[in-house]
Amino acid sequence: MRLLTTTMALVLAAGAASAEDKITIEFAYPYSHLFDVTYQKILPMFEAAHPNIEVQFRATYESYEDGTNTILREAVAGTLPDVTMQGLNRQAILVEKGIAKSLEPFIAEEPDFAREGYHQAMLDLGTFQNRVYGLPFSISLPVGYYNMDLMAKAGLDESNLPTTWAEVVATCEKLREAGVDNPVFWGWNITGNWFLQALMWSQDKPTVMGADFTLDEPQGLTALSTMHDIFRGCEMQNLEWKAALASFSAGEIAMMYWSTSALGAVERAQGDFALKTNEFPGIERAPRGLPAGGNAAMLVSTSEDPAELEAAWTWLKFITSGEGAAEVARTTGYMPPNKAANEIILKDFYTQFPNKETAVRQLPLLREWQAYPGDNGLAVTQVIYDGLEGIVTGEHDDMESLQEDLTEEVQDLLPSGS
CATH class of the missing domain: 3.40.190.10 (Periplasmic binding protein-like II)
Structure with a gap:
C-alpha cells in the first residue's frame, strides 16, 4: 500500500512538473x-x-x-x-x-x-x-471575381474579360440590358483605403510621399473620377462586404473586385455557377503597380x-x-x-x-500598402472612407471639389512641416 501511494505521488508530481513546464x-x-x-x-x-x-x-x-x-x-x-x-x-x-x-x-x-x-x-x-x-x-493583391454564367449574358468568356475600368463599365451596361440588376461590386470600402491606393499605384503614383498626401495631383483626380465612372456607370449598390459576398455567392452579381484573400471564403459560399478570377483591370492600360x-x-x-x-x-x-x-x-x-x-x-x-x-x-506589380504618418493615421483612413462613400451614395458628383476637400482635410491631420 505504501509502495502504491508512493508511486501515485511520483506520478502526480511528474504530472504537475509537466504542467508547469508547459x-x-x-x-x-x-x-x-x-x-x-x-x-x-x-x-x-x-x-x-x-x-x-x-x-x-x-x-x-x-x-x-x-x-x-x-x-x-x-x-x-x-x-x-x-x-x-x-x-x-x-x-x-x-x-x-x-x-x-x-x-x-x-x-x-x-x-x-x-x-x-x-x-x-x-x-x-x-x-x-x-x-x-x-x-x-x-x-x-486585388483581383477580379467573375460569375461566368452571368458574364456569358454579356457575350464574354474567359478569353475576353475586362482589362480596363472603361471595359468594366461597358460590360455593366450589357449585363443590365440582360436583366442583371447589380452587375458589379467594387471594393471601395475594403480596409485601409486599399482600392484608392490600387488606383494610384495603377498609375505608378504613391498615395503618400513623406508627410504629403498626393491626392491633389492629376493621378488623384483620375482615381476619383474612375471610381465615379464605375459607381454611376454600373449603378452600383452600396453594400458592405459580407452582403456583397452573399449576393455574389447567390449568383446575383456578375463581377466582384476584391482582395484575393477572400477566395477561400468565396469558394466555400459559391452557388451553382462557374467562377473565374482574373487580373485587376487598369486605367486605360494594365496597372503599373498594386498595393500589397x-x-x-x-x-x-x-x-x-x-x-x-x-x-x-x-x-x-x-x-x-x-x-x-x-x-x-x-x-x-x-x-x-x-x-x-x-x-x-x-x-x-x-x-x-x-x-x-x-x-x-x-506579383511583379507588388508595391507598398502605405500607412498615413503620424498619430492621426487611423483618423485619416476614416476621412478618406467617408469621402469615397459619398461618391457611392451620390453625395459627391464633383470630383475636383472632392479632391480639394479631401486633400485639405487629410493634410491637416498629417504631421506639420510637409
Whole structure:
C-alpha cells in the first residue's frame, strides 16, 4: 500500500512538473471568416511539433484598424498578447510607439533562417530602421471575381474579360440590358483605403510621399473620377462586404473586385455557377503597380521570461514558414510570403487551383500598402472612407471639389512641416 501511494505521488508530481513546464502564450488575429480555417489546420501541426507550448487564441479583430486600435489600448492597459497579426500598413505605428519588439535577436540565433524560405523582398515589408519587426504571414493583391454564367449574358468568356475600368463599365451596361440588376461590386470600402491606393499605384503614383498626401495631383483626380465612372456607370449598390459576398455567392452579381484573400471564403459560399478570377483591370492600360495587402506577425509580449519569449518566437516563426505558411494558400486566397512554401511545398498547387494563381501572376506589380504618418493615421483612413462613400451614395458628383476637400482635410491631420 505504501509502495502504491508512493508511486501515485511520483506520478502526480511528474504530472504537475509537466504542467508547469508547459508554456502558454497568447495570440490574436483579424478576420475570423478568413483565417479561422487556416489556424484550425496550423494549430494541430504546431502542437505535435511543440507539445510544451500552448497557444491561447484571443477574440479576433474585426479589421486591421480594429486590430491596431486594440493593441494601442492594450499597451496602455498592460494587457498585450504575446503575438499579434497586424495589417502590413499598420506595423509602423507599433514600432514607433515601442510596442513591437525587434525580431533581430531571435533571427541572429537561427542559423537556418535564410533556408526557411524568407527572402529580402518579403522581409522588407516588416523592416524598419534596418531591423525586422514583423514577419509577413500572408500577402494579397486585388483581383477580379467573375460569375461566368452571368458574364456569358454579356457575350464574354474567359478569353475576353475586362482589362480596363472603361471595359468594366461597358460590360455593366450589357449585363443590365440582360436583366442583371447589380452587375458589379467594387471594393471601395475594403480596409485601409486599399482600392484608392490600387488606383494610384495603377498609375505608378504613391498615395503618400513623406508627410504629403498626393491626392491633389492629376493621378488623384483620375482615381476619383474612375471610381465615379464605375459607381454611376454600373449603378452600383452600396453594400458592405459580407452582403456583397452573399449576393455574389447567390449568383446575383456578375463581377466582384476584391482582395484575393477572400477566395477561400468565396469558394466555400459559391452557388451553382462557374467562377473565374482574373487580373485587376487598369486605367486605360494594365496597372503599373498594386498595393500589397495582408498581415504580418509581430512580437508585442511584455513578458521578461526568456522561455515565454522563445515560445512566442517559435509560434511566430512556425506560422510564417514551411507548412504553416503553405496552409495560407490552401485555405484562403492569400499567397504565402515565403519562397519555400510557394516554390517547393506548393509546387503543383497553383496548377491544380488556377483561380489562386491569378494573384501570383501579379506579383511583379507588388508595391507598398502605405500607412498615413503620424498619430492621426487611423483618423485619416476614416476621412478618406467617408469621402469615397459619398461618391457611392451620390453625395459627391464633383470630383475636383472632392479632391480639394479631401486633400485639405487629410493634410491637416498629417504631421506639420510637409
